[in-house]
Amino acid sequence: MPDLGKYAAEVLTAYGASAVLIVALVWMSWARGAKVKRQLAEAEKEARNG
Amino acid sequence: MSLWEYANPAKFMGLSARVLPVVAVLSGVCLAVGLIWGFFLTPDDFRQGSTVKIIYLHVPSAMMAINAWVMMLVASLIWLIRRHHVSALAARAAAPVGMVMTLIALATGAIWGQPMWGTWWAWDPRLTSFLILFLFYLGYIALWEAIEDPDTAADLTSVLCLVGSVFAALSRYAVNFWNQGLHQGASLSLDKKENVSDVFWFPLLVCIAGFVLLFLALVLMRTRTEIRSRRLHALRMRARMG
Numbered sequence: 001m002p003d004l005g006k007y008a009a010e011v012l013t014a015y016g017a018s019a020v021l022i023v024a025l026v027w028m029s030w031a032r033g034a035k036v037k038r039q040l041a042e043a044e045k046e047a048r049n050g
Numbered sequence: 051m052s053l054w055e056y057a058n059p060a061k062f063m064g065l066s067a068r069v070l071p072v073v074a075v076l077s078g079v080c081l082a083v084g085l086i087w088g089f090f091l092t093p094d095d096f097r098q099g100s101t102v103k104i105i106y107l108h109v110p111s112a113m114m115a116i117n118a119w120v121m122m123l124v125a126s127l128i129w130l131i132r133r134h135h136v137s138a139l140a141a142r143a144a145a146p147v148g149m150v151m152t153l154i155a156l157a158t159g160a161i162w163g164q165p166m167w168g169t170w171w172a173w174d175p176r177l178t179s180f181l182i183l184f185l186f187y188l189g190y191i192a193l194w195e196a197i198e199d200p201d202t203a204a205d206l207t208s209v210l211c212l213v214g215s216v217f218a219a220l221s222r223y224a225v226n227f228w229n230q231g232l233h234q235g236a237s238l239s240l241d242k243k244e245n246v247s248d249v250f251w252f253p254l255l256v257c258i259a260g261f262v263l264l265f266l267a268l269v270l271m272r273t274r275t276e277i278r279s280r281r282l283h284a285l286r287m288r289a290r291m292g
Contacts, residue, residue, distance in 0.1 A: 025147065029147075032275055
């Protein structure tokens, strides 16, 4: 860990906040994608079976 | 072969299925290398101390906040002129990504500004235009959600995107239009004297590449979801009607 001196709190907060936002965005995009893919597969199966 | 062939959802799904994993892995590698290099292996700035390390998040996210809107503008124009559904869905898919990039730029800017300027916020031209750009992102996303008919939603959000482009341009060029304000000029320049020092420049370039690739990966992933969601909606409507 580098010595961040008197600005350690600011630097770590900036990195922490950005990491939280990016991880949340990636997770939400992936989760919605997986949910819609599953629902579409079910709907297509139902459509094929009449 | 024409680029317009990829406006066909089936062709787009086929191509994006092959491209997405590569882009996602490259994005992860660039972000990891750039951020580790910048955070652990670069020195403090002689004036700004260790806060200079915030540059590896602030500058790429601010660039992507504006560039995402430019991408949405191009996609919206394609929708308005050629009526390709994939372009409208790509614009919709990009909006939350651009919004988060704008939020990261605003948050890291405030955190950086407090120790350097003595304030979290100032009604500086660049900061203010960025805040307005963020509000445009929120409005754009809300408009998509509020309108049931997808073509009408695409039309209206495209018009909103054209209007918001003024603020995207202002966010980029505000420091050139107005001399007053706290925010410095561009950190990246072809002019050696204006550009940041090489020791910060190279890891910053890697981080910018990482953010561009992350944006591309997320837009591809979300556009694929939007296409599937449109098909799901059509199937459900068909089932309901008979």
